[in-house]
Amino acid sequence: MAVKIVTDSVSDLPADLAASLDVRVVPLTVNFGAESFLDGVDITSEQFFQKLVAASSLPTTAAPSIEAFAQVFRELTGQGHDVLSMHISSKLSATLNSATQAAAEVGSDRIQVLDTQAASLMQALIVTAAARAAQAGGSLEEVTQAAKSSVAKTSLYFVLDTLEYLQKGGRIGRAAALVGGLLGIKPILTLHEGEVHPHEKIRTRAKAVARIVEIVQADGPYEEIAILHASSSEDAQRLAEIVQPLSTGLPILTSQIGPIVGTYTGPGVIGLAVRKA
């Protein structure tokens, strides 16, 4: 009898951390043409980016089915657990909708579904906060409360090499105005109320990363910090060293983004997610 945390693969939560925090990750699907891959099951991050660079047309993504969630919910509630199912922003994906309908289908009042208004490691930081509260023995109400307060305390700043993927994937939000610039602007993007917003326009990637650090430094300290990247582990490592002093205890969570987030960011992304103390 415990509270079990369910999330989706957009969280980019590393498998070992998911296992140690007892988080169930339901995969989304990425399609290259007629080929379908379950995120993290049929395809790894590395394989995805190799395919992405070689692909003639951009991949598409699909939310988990209602039944995929329903199975997990039935299994966990059947074992006598309560469930908090935490998902990618409903403004970016239909995943939350699937989970909500699955919860209704299972028909148990022991399942809570929460919109994290986040994605990628920002979502992961909300999930880890809830999972730790669950491991500490919190009730469903307490864990849900912890998750909700984490939503308000968590932010994400990231920079892309190109806005092309975000634009073609239709997830660009208010950053649309920045597309196609002659100057090659590298905007710092953020998630605000579950949507992609431009935070600041910066001319180069190096300056943008430095500026992200500055923004984050101005507003610490943090319970937990995560660095997301795609094929930039050296940059991520350097960034981790710089921001380590801002964290009150937990190690910096560094993760390569998965196929779902990668579909919309392309290969050149680097970013910092933080959860305030």
Place this chain on the structure above:
Amino acid sequence: MPTPVNGAGKVYHSVREGRKRMVDTKNAPRILTGADFHRLVVAGTRCVEQHVEAINALNVFPVPDGDTGINMLLTLRSGGSSSESFSRPATVAEVSNAVAKGALLGARGNSGVIFSQFLRGLATELRECDECDASTMATAIAGGAAAAYKAVSQPVEGTMLTVMRAAGEEAQRSSSSSLEDMWQASLGAAQEALAHTPEQLPVLREAGVVDAGGQGVVAFMAGALAYLQGKTDATLDITTPVQAGSGSPGHEATDVSHDFLEHTEEEAYGYCTQLLIRGADMDVDSVRDQIAVLGRSTVVVGDDSLIKVHTHVLDPGPVVSLGTSLGTLDQVKIENMDTMHQEFMALHGYVQSSNAVAVVAVASGDGLEQVFRDLGAAAVVRGGQTMNPSAQEILEAVQGMQAQQVVVLPNNPNILMAAQQAAELCENPCAVLASRTIPQGIAALIAYNPDLDADANVKAMTTALSSVRSGEVTVAVRDATINGVSVSAGQAIALLDGTLTTAGATTEEALLGLLEHAGVSEGDLVTLYGGADVSSEALEQNAETIRQRWPEIEVEAVDGGQPHYQYLVSIE
């Protein structure tokens, strides 16, 4: 008609006749009516037009940016055309007010703005006058000078302000003379003050020129005096520095200022047609009259061997034919302004009304205009060095915005005041940021965030514009020694933040010298904006040369397409 019955009446009569005779002989008024005032302004404008190239050539730096003459001319024209429209005899108050209003709207360039303020001050003094005599006019000239001083936040002596003040002071001293004598004395004082401007301003002395704006004032006054004296043309000598590749001033100056004439005070209309006619024994005035009938915004300048024509016509054919009938044509340029106009208007509709803040930027060159639009400028007013937009052009763009607040980026020191004047004339909240260069304007616009409110944007944009240093590479139009840098005509020169920094045999040499002088270091981002006459290959090649020489900095190259400047450089 009743015969006078006493001697006094006869005396009176004879005095009147005497005066009338005098007026008739000299064909000049003693007291100005509204119509006379209009003719005086037109005569002054005509004299500025006749000397427009010479006034342009009085630029301090040997860079191809002399446009004071054209700016004053277009400002005055806007004043003159708005006072033309009275269908009945109007008072001096009405006419001077119309002139001032037209000039305020048509003002372009700092000299034009200051002169429009002079005309406003003049009109303020004349606001109660049906007619105007010497003493009233003297007070008005002094009032105009005072208004011009007030328009400038930090007045500098040795400029057109000094010339206006001298004119006003002498006018008041001579206010009991006849109108003509008062005006002549006032002009004399203005000329003397003008001659002393190089002693007051070291930059003028170094450049060997008098103040161009002051020269414009003198030209206007000289033209007006000719009218008061009943003459057709004023006599006025202007000494200009020698221009590149020519022993005689004036001729090659037409090349230098070739582009800006297309930007006149009137709305785009038909084809902007420009050409040079080379011939012999040509009559400039007759050519001007013939072309003025064909088009609008006509400017015809030159001498009997070389005439420069600028006009806006629905059909350029007859203008070209007229030219070929007189001599050979050169530098023929015909541009469809309706297309330009449509593009401009299309941009006006671009703004989303939800935005708290909309940005209007001034730029010229396809690439630069695109950069400003990419970065979120809701409208780009064409203009820049040697083609300053009028206050009205900026005002129209501002008024086309639906945002709660408009921010204007003038991007040129000589457009700043016209933008401020537009902001004052505008009823909606409008802030003018002091962006003096294109790189500053771009830096400011990068900081623009449509999601934030006006105050936050103005603050962020103002901070951002000072984070960048601006370089310019161009070709010297004459020999000069400034800031200890000696340049000869035709050499490539570089300016850093408006200061002449280095000269070189090639633009590449000047460009590298500029970066050397700026002391670029690790982490700097250098952006090169290639000019209209720089090929993409040359631009990329120069960017590569810089990358190799300074591997620790980032270099970006953008095809700016700006006229006059081979390279605009931002260092941040």
